[in-house]
Amino acid sequence: MPATGGVTTAWPTVHAGDDVPLDIPRVPAREAAERELSDPRYHENDPNLLQRALDGFWDWLGRLFDSASGATPGGPLGLVAIAVIVLALLGALWWRLGTPRREPVTTDPLFDDRTRGAADYRAAAEEHAAAGRWNQAVQERMRAVVRSLEERTLLDPRPGRTADEAAAEAGRSLPAHADGLHAAARAFDDVTYGGRTADRSAYQRLKHLDTAVERAKPESSTAPRGAAG
Template sequence: MIALLDVFAPDGDEARRWAEEELADPRYADAKPTWFDLISRDIGRFLADLFSSDNGQNIGPTALIVVCVIVFAALVAALVIWGRPRRGRAVRRPITGLLGADDDRSASQLRADAERAARSGDWDEATVLRFRALARGLLERDLIDPSPGATAQAIAREVSRVFTAEADAVRRAATSFDDVRYLRHPASAESYAELAATDDRLTALRPELATA
């Protein structure tokens, strides 16, 4: 024998109360669109209606002005809310193997050692150390970012982009380094003095002044 179950049908007030209790569940609040979602949806609908086939024949300068105003207002709102985007600063990798040497001395230390070598008349050693000091100093100031294994000429090209007025002098300095380091051509007091003078100018020069 099949028992007949009574089906409870709530009245209007009871059904409304059930609906309110159900909608009060937190999962519905989490799924609620944000104000940004609502504004974006309304703008999208407005633009879709504006450029729909039904209104396509009626688009004129006024519609273009309205669209431009909306885009400009959206950009201004984004700047106000999130702020001006800042260029991310890359994390500079430590470079110890600079110009073919595993050397972690600072620029000031390299300059001091170069001057000691020059005072003793070892112009070859002084030239090599002074050009490394030049490159290390610009690297410490975040003005160049040579790749691992960069040559003296590659560093000179980077420096030339920062200090255009010193391009020729830096190329000559790189050539002096290559002549001593790789071609075994002896340096002289004059060639070292020119390299040291170039390093001193770059040390005192700021990029914005060089560009101007």
């Protein structure tokens, strides 16, 4: 023991079991901690990659919602009201336009039987209408309109013609009914290819158009040669 001025001073003895911090250099200490934490036992309950991605997404969505709520009048309640209005508008638009078409509506011909006359198509349309089969009634009445125009030579009979093509060609001979013919072709396409459902009013409009077109006289400058009035 060292002595100072005749006084004996006892230094404390440090044992390995005493809770005394050791002075370890910073870099080795960090490396030792990394080696310890890399032990798989510390990561047995960690979330997997998918869970971490989902947690990150929900955190992002929560922050986005909080930001939008702060910028929207009425806070969260106002944001919910806006979302409801947007969904209602989308639903109304979907109902108005129907199911999106997978293919262009002008790919298939209007007629599948070249032996039937306009009177046959009208009779079939009336039969479907009486039974409430409005889709079929609309289809048969549109065929009656076009076949009647062919029988009057206002349209040249042409295999493979579509409803849109027939309406465009007939509209040049009967310009006063061009809009009605285009609307009829659209109704035919909607129920035939677009997944829409017709009703009584749709059929009645086509029926009135059929009657009006049958009585109409073409303009002499646009009618096909040999057209009858």
